[in-house]
Structures are given as C-alpha cells and as structure tokens.
Amino acid sequence: MRVVFAGTPAPAVPSLRTLIDSGRHEVLAVVTRPDTVAGRGRRAVRSEVGRVADEHGIEVLTPQSPRDPEFVARLTELAPDCCPVVAYGALIPQPVLDIPVHGWVNLHFSLLPAWRGAAPVQAAIAAGDEITGASTFRLEAGLDTGPVYGVVTETVRPTDTAGDLLDRLAGAGATLLTSTLDALEDGIVNAVPQSADGVSYAPKITVDAARIDWSLPAHVVDRHIRSVTPAPGAWTMIGDLRVKVGPVTATEETLEPGEIGVRKKALLIGTGSSAVQLGVVQPPGKKAMAATDWARGARLDEKAGAR
Structure with missing residues (x-):
C-alpha cells in the first residue's frame, strides 16, 4: 500500500519505523508539524518523526495547517492509498480526509470510546484504570469518533508513569497499525462503529x-x-x-x-x-x-x- 504517514512526537516513531521496515508498504512522504526554534542559537529543530524521515530520504511535508493549498495539492499529487496518523497534532479537514482511497487511519492510545482527546494515557493513569490499550480507527471530522478497526490491550502497572506506559503502547500500537493497513489492503477488515456507552474525554494537560x-x-x-x-x-x-x-x-x-x-x-x-x-x-x-x-x-x- 502507498501511504503518507502523519505524526510528530517520539511516540509516533515506532509506527513510522515499522511501516518503513515492513517491506509491504511504501512510505511516499511524511507529514509533521513545522520545525520549532530552540536553543541559544535559535536553530530550527525538526520533529522526531521528521528526523526519521530525513534518515531514510523520505519527503517531509510541514504545512502550518493541513488546510494549506500547497499541502492539499501535494497530497493530491502523491495520491496515497491511505494516510496512517499517530499524534500528528492538528485537525484534518474533511476534504483532506477524502483524498486517500482508504482514508486516514489513526492510532490512538486508549480503548475507544474511552479517553478520546489529546492525553489518553495520562487520563488512564490519573483515573486509576487497570487496563488500557490502543485503537486504530478511521479518522473523521469528530474528535476520535470514527469506527474502529482493531485494538490491543495493556495492563497499567502500579508504578507506571505516563512515559512508561506510553512507551509500551507506542511499540504495541506500531504493530497494530501495520496489521490494520495489511488487512485494509487485503480487504479483510471492517471498521466497527464506536459504542455510545463508556465515552470519556482526556483534554490536553496544562502546566x-x-x-x-x-x-x-x-x-x-x-x-x-x-x-x-x-x-x-x-x-x-x-x-x-x-x-x-x-x-x-x-x-x-x-x-x-x-x-x-x-x-x-x-x-x-x-x-x-x-x-x-x-x-x-x-x-x-x-x-x-x-x-x-x-x-x-x-x-x-x-x-x-x-x-
């Protein structure tokens, strides 16, 4: 499958590396948030995902917004079959969601519909959840509301920090995401609508x-x-x-x-x-x-x- 991968921070890196190494899927380009400026020299700093793409000679797209006409035109030109996305950090408008044949498949670090939103791992620990996991679902206009392709579960350990748990979920989720794309290409998976029960939200945590x-x-x-x-x-x-x-x-x-x-x-x-x-x-x-x-x-x- 020809894919354009969208992601930004370190937890998205295992998924990108797994796709690159799969031997089955071709990563045409990577979409990531624009470089930040940091340090005394005020140098541009590439995102974690962007750096991995650079290492492999993969085209990197850094639109200020997914609505930018130049980005929309380039994605249309690339004509990906699917756009896997992991913690990209920006909302994708419907016209852009419609470009790939198989849509945008998001890896989210919770068992949907629990903990929709920006900080699902943090919310699971704060709530005292004993079990959490990761879900792949088809991205749509709503906040993490799309139909689910697959899930993996993970035990929340008594001493887990958000960093500990997210590291494990990022690894397990990478395998889940690649398996989901395999199944989509083979036509053997159907997305199941999320339950209306058990919905909870995990907003971004401020300082x-x-x-x-x-x-x-x-x-x-x-x-x-x-x-x-x-x-x-x-x-x-x-x-x-x-x-x-x-x-x-x-x-x-x-x-x-x-x-x-x-x-x-x-x-x-x-x-x-x-x-x-x-x-x-x-x-x-x-x-x-x-x-x-x-x-x-x-x-x-x-x-x-x-x-």
Whole structure:
C-alpha cells in the first residue's frame, strides 16, 4: 500500500519505523508539524518523526495547517492509498480526509470510546484504570469518533508513569497499525462503529493542571504525579520555590495536607490521608536530585509547607 504517514512526537516513531521496515508498504512522504526554534542559537529543530524521515530520504511535508493549498495539492499529487496518523497534532479537514482511497487511519492510545482527546494515557493513569490499550480507527471530522478497526490491550502497572506506559503502547500500537493497513489492503477488515456507552474525554494537560493538590488522598496524589511524568511534570510550591516532584511512595505516617516532614532518610509531605515520601525533586534552575539530598542542601524549613 502507498501511504503518507502523519505524526510528530517520539511516540509516533515506532509506527513510522515499522511501516518503513515492513517491506509491504511504501512510505511516499511524511507529514509533521513545522520545525520549532530552540536553543541559544535559535536553530530550527525538526520533529522526531521528521528526523526519521530525513534518515531514510523520505519527503517531509510541514504545512502550518493541513488546510494549506500547497499541502492539499501535494497530497493530491502523491495520491496515497491511505494516510496512517499517530499524534500528528492538528485537525484534518474533511476534504483532506477524502483524498486517500482508504482514508486516514489513526492510532490512538486508549480503548475507544474511552479517553478520546489529546492525553489518553495520562487520563488512564490519573483515573486509576487497570487496563488500557490502543485503537486504530478511521479518522473523521469528530474528535476520535470514527469506527474502529482493531485494538490491543495493556495492563497499567502500579508504578507506571505516563512515559512508561506510553512507551509500551507506542511499540504495541506500531504493530497494530501495520496489521490494520495489511488487512485494509487485503480487504479483510471492517471498521466497527464506536459504542455510545463508556465515552470519556482526556483534554490536553496544562502546566497549571499539573500542580499537586495535597488535600487529596495519597493514592490520588500518587496517580496525579505519575500521570504527568515526565511532561509537563507535577509541581508544587514549597515556601517561595516552585519545585517539580517525581513519583512518590505512600507511608503510614500522618501529616496535615501540605505539611512537610524532614526525616533522616526521607522527605515527607502530608496529603488528605497518609503522608507520602518524595523520591526525586527538581528545584528551579537545577537538575533533578534525590529529595533527601535537596532537603539537606536547601536547609528546608518544615514550617514553609507545600501548596
């Protein structure tokens, strides 16, 4: 099958590499978000997907919008049979969805219709889901509402961060996406409409939303922190410092919500139930470090509290 792949961040890379290595599907071009400007030299930085395409000599299309006439004309000229898409980062208008014969097949990291939207993995962890997965579905104008071709399931482990879980889903999802394209080419798969029951949404997580609410029970605080690790990263104010906080461990000690307990071998913060022990923290302008090391060096004032 002749395909144009759309994707941008690292979780899309396994799918692109699997398609390239499949020996069955020809990747005509890659669509990715425009280069960003970063660093002291303000250099243009290619997306993760764009870099892989460059490595393989594949044409890279970086429209500001999928509506751009030049992009629409080029995609029409390429005449792909299908456009697989993984975390591209922009809505595809209907006229562009209609260009490939088999449409756009999206790999989404949830068991649809659960957790439609931008942050399904984070939402699954925050909600305490024990099982999640990935789905391939035909993209349509609605938000992740299209009919589903196939799914894979994945257990959410008790210590999973969003990064851990997304890595596993990206690998399993790559195989699912390629198998879906195989089946489409062979004419042996039919998309099944999503159920009207069990619909939930996972909006993009802002930095403000990643702030820790210490009044919540310890297990909810734990899920919240893991759900936003590594990005955007959970944070709290300790005194006048805004500190990033890595995954925590529940304890049997009791402290008031936000109360700090500096122990010889542990840094504790109270929640709405039992206190939690901090593992890694990152103070402003510094690298992440063990919470106990930071507490000693910062001469942490227990009265400051976390908020």
